[in-house]
Structures are given as structure tokens and as C-alpha cells.
Amino acid sequence: MKADLILKNYEIAKERYAALGVDTDKAIETLEKTPISLHCWQADDVVGFERGEAASGGIQSTGNYPGKARNIDELRQDIEKVNSLLAGTFRLNLHEIYGEFGGKQIDRNEVTVDQFTGWMQWAKEQNMKLDFNSTSFSHPKSGSLSLSNPAPAIREFWIEHTKRCRRIADAMGKFQNDPCIMNIWVHDGSKDITVEKGRYREILKNSLDEILAEELPNMKSCLEAKLFGIGLEAYTVGSHDFYAGYCAKNNVMYTLDTGHYEPTENVSDAVSALLLFVPELMLHVSRPMHWDSDHVTLFDDNTRNLFSELVRANALDRAHIGLDYFDGSINRIGAYIIGVRAAQKSLLQAFLEPLDTLRKYEDEGKLFQRLALLEEEKTLPFGAVYDYFNLKNNIPVGEEYIADIEKYEAEVLAKRV
Numbered sequence: 438m439k440a441d442l443i444l445k446n447y448e449i450a451k452e453r454y455a456a457l458g459v460d461t462d463k464a465i466e467t468l469e470k471t472p473i474s475l476h477c478w479q480a481d482d483v484v485g486f487e488r489g490e491a492a493s494g495g496i497q498s499t500g501n502y503p504g505k506a507r508n509i510d511e512l513r514q515d516i517e518k519v520n521s522l523l524a525g526t527f528r529l530n531l532h533e534i535y536g537e538f539g540g541k542q543i544d545r546n547e548v549t550v551d552q553f554t555g556w557m558q559w560a561k562e563q564n565m566k567l568d569f570n571s572t573s574f575s576h577p578k579s580g581s582l583s584l585s586n587p588a589p590a591i592r593e594f595w596i597e598h599t600k601r602c603r604r605i606a607d608a609m610g611k612f613q614n615d616p617c618i619m620n621i622w623v624h625d626g627s628k629d630i631t632v633e634k635g636r637y638r639e640i641l642k643n644s645l646d647e648i649l650a651e652e653l654p655n656m657k658s659c660l661e662a663k664l665f666g667i668g669l670e671a672y673t674v675g676s677h678d679f680y681a682g683y684c685a686k687n688n689v690m691y692t693l694d695t696g697h698y699e700p701t702e703n704v705s706d707a708v709s710a711l712l713l714f715v716p717e718l719m720l721h722v723s724r725p726m727h728w729d730s731d732h733v734t735l736f737d738d739n740t741r742n743l744f745s746e747l748v749r750a751n752a753l754d755r756a757h758i759g760l761d762y763f764d765g766s767i768n769r770i771g772a773y774i775i776g777v778r779a780a781q782k783s784l785l786q787a788f789l790e791p792l793d794t795l796r797k798y799e800d801e802g803k804l805f806q807r808l809a810l811l812e813e814e815k816t817l818p819f820g821a822v823y824d825y826f827n828l829k830n831n832i833p834v835g836e837e838y839i840a841d842i843e844k845y846e847a848e849v850l851a852k853r854v
């Protein structure tokens with residue numbers, strides 16, 4: 438698209454929004470500064486560099502599109518490509534299995550920051566900060582219960598792993614002078630009817646109490662609930678209620694993964710409810726399609742509602758935004774760009790909402806007026822504002838990035854055989 442046309446469209450959009458009391462320049466500035474944490478695991482279908490095996494233990498990636506990253510260099514190359522096609526501020530969300538193990542057998546209860554100093558250096562060069570995740574899946578000791586396992590040897594193995602991961606996250610946070618957000622998701626559950634549900638939940642609670650007891654000033658832990666895992670469909674130890682209760686009681690950040698709800702559930706409604714009781718939210722922005730997080734985030738009602746609720750709750754500074762999906766059936770770099778752009782468009786639309794007027798209408802009981810404005814805002818020229826945001830940052834506008842990704846596929850991904 439021609440730059441002068443984008444600028445002209447932006448000027449018209451700016452005027453239209455200004456008539457509603459909305460400052461488009463300010464919205465763009467906020468979008469530029471709002472960090473989005475890129476999940477490293479979209480680049481290689483959650484394989485990582487520890488065992489090189491397909492993900493197992495509650496999660497699974499489907500699809501076999503050629504060109505996935507096979508080692509750290511390729512993964513970094515892909516993330517650099519992703520970064521080059523996006524405007525804004527980005528963090529990188531690493532899982533423990535993406536450490537630099539250098540061919541050594543370093544088990545999960547032995548991992549240290551040494552396996553992540555290379556990542557810390559690289560991230561600094563990329564102007565990215567790191568987030569982190571312990572990894573309970575894809576390991577011979579994963580089974581169906583990790584931190585909630587009644588067998589002390591297994592449980593202690595995973596407790597030790599998670600404690601070590603928190604210390605690694607703390608070192609990352611110190612290095613980058615900004616807290617590293619460490620997510621704890623364990624797949625623990627059961628395939629069929631379970632009679633000892635309370636027992637496993639009590640064990641998980643005790644394990645978390647032990648893990649979180651260590652004070653680490655440069656990191657923040659968050660706990661992720663789930664509806665069910667693959668092969669663990671009947672019961673999830675760390676259910677939504679379990680973690681909502683645990684996080685509220687212990688003042689811990691809650692991870693809300695939009696892929697962990699039924700497609701018809703209104704996940705955004707959880708934002709203002711949870712924020713009354715938990716200190717902060719980590720968002721795993723995904724797309725539920727009946728099971729797990731395998732579908733690329735879209736600019737759909739779910740994503741739009743999520744971010745408008747966040748803005749309406751004045752809670753942007755209490756949420757950490759990350760993506761979480763792993764689609765191996767399409768070009769993986771393209772999957773990143775589609776998902777990030779969907780999140781950015783949803784954020785931008787939320788920033789551009791004529792909120793003062795909507796709040797006033799609601800306060801005054803002007804409910805027709807509120808509904809009318811909510812309808813009208815849907816067709817305001819926000820696309821012109823998003824195009825300008827990209828142009829201003831020298832990033833491909835609109836569908837232009839498709840050709841860039843096709844080129845990268847031909848020149849780089851297709852050679853990974």
C-alpha cells in the first residue's frame with residue numbers, strides 16, 4: 438500500500454476518533470509500549486532441545502508443515518525474522534526444555550542458569566526481555582501426576598525442578614533489570630473417573646507452598662489452570678477453581694489461557710472478577726477449538742473482548758500479555774505474525790474505545806445510547822490506525838507481510854531438510 442494513502446487514511450481516522458474524544462496518537466503510543474511475550478514453542482511444535490521428541494504429557498502439537506526450527510540457532514533466526522515483521526515491544530517466553538544443554542544429559546532436577554546465559558545475552562542483543570516456564574511434560578517422569586504425585590520420589594523430582602526454574606527466572610530478571618514472569622503449568626490429571634481428586638489437589642497445594650516459599654525478588658510466579666489435558670480428559674488437578682482459590686489466598690499471579698475454555702465461554706468475563714482477588718494476570722492469548730491451545734490467535738470476539746475488558750478495568754499495568762498456541766500445520770513464522778497482529782489489533786481497538794462517553798451513558802442509565810455507540814464503534818476506521826502504526830515503524834502494512842514470509846520460506850525454511 439502506498440505510504441501517502443496510509444497517511445491520508447490515518448488523518449481521516451484521527452479526525453473521526455477525535456470527534457468521539459479519542460486520541461489516536463496516544464493509542465498508538467500505548468500500543469508501541471505494551472509488551473507482548475512471544476512463546477518460543479510455536480517455532481518448533483514444543484519440541485525444545487533437551488530430548489528432541491514430540492510433545493507428550495497432556496499437550497500435543499498437530500501438523501507437519503516443513504521448516505520447523507531444529508536447534509537454537511534456527512529458533513533464534515526465526516524469532517529474529519518474526520521481530521523484523523512486527524512493530525511494538527516484545528519479550529521472549531522460554532520453556533526450560535529450550536536451554537543450551539550442549540549435548541549433555543542435564544536432567545530437569547539438575548538444570549541451572551548456566552543453560553540460559555546464552556539466551557540472556559542473545560535476548561539483550563535483540564532488545565527483548567525474557568519470561569520463563571518450568572516444564573513438567575515430555576519427560577519419562579511426567580506420567581499423569583507430577584507435583585501432585587503421591588510417590589515422594591516423583592513429586593520431589595518435580596519440586597526440585599520447579600524450584601530451580603524459579604531461580605533461573607530470578608537470574609534472568611536480575612540480568613534484564615525487569616522481573617521475569619515464570620509460569621507454572623503442570624499437566625497433572627487423569628484420563629478417567631478419579632475417586633481421590635481431593636488428595637491430589639492437597640498434594641499439589643503442598644508442593645506449591647514449598648516451591649513458592651523461597652523469596653526471589655527478580656521474578657514473579659504465575660499459576661496456570663486448565664480444563665483438561667490430552668489423554669487426561671476426566672480430571673485436572675490444577676483446575677480453574679483450584680488455582681483461582683490458591684492465587685487469591687496466596688496473592689499469586691493467575692495465568693488465564695483463553696485456549697483453556699470451551700469455545701462458547703466468555704473468558705473475558707474472568708478478567709475483572711479475578712483482578713479483585715489476585716495481584717496480576719498473565720494472559721496466554723490463544724484460540725479454543727474444543728481442545729488445547731493448538732490454534733493461532735485471531736482477531737475474533739474472544740480476543741477483542743479480552744483486551745477491552747482489560748482496558749475497561751484500567752488493568753493494563755496489572756496484566757502480562759503472552760501468546761500460547763502451537764500450530765504445526767501452517768508456516769510457523771506466519772502463525773506468529775497472524776497471532777501477534779490479532780492481539781495488537783484487539784489491543785488497539787480497546788485503546789480506541791470512546792470509553793468516557795460509554796461510561797457516562799451507563800452511569801446516567803442511557804442504555805440505548807450505550808448500545809448504539811458500542812455498535813457504531815465496531816465500524817470506526819481503526820484499520821487505518823493500525824496500518825499507520827506499522828508504517829510509522831517501517832513494518833509491512835496489511836497483507837504485505839505474506840510475501841516476506843513466502844520469501845523466508847523459500848530461502849530459509851525450505852532448506853531445513
Ligand SMILES: C[C@H](O)[C@H](O)[C@@H](O)C(=O)CO
Nearest residue numbers: 478496570622694730761
Ligand atoms: C507450552 C505451554 O506451557 C503450554 O501451552 C501451557 O501454557 C498450556 O497452555 C497447556 O495447555
Ligand SMILES: [Mn+2]
Nearest residue numbers: 661694721761
Ligand atoms: Mn497456556
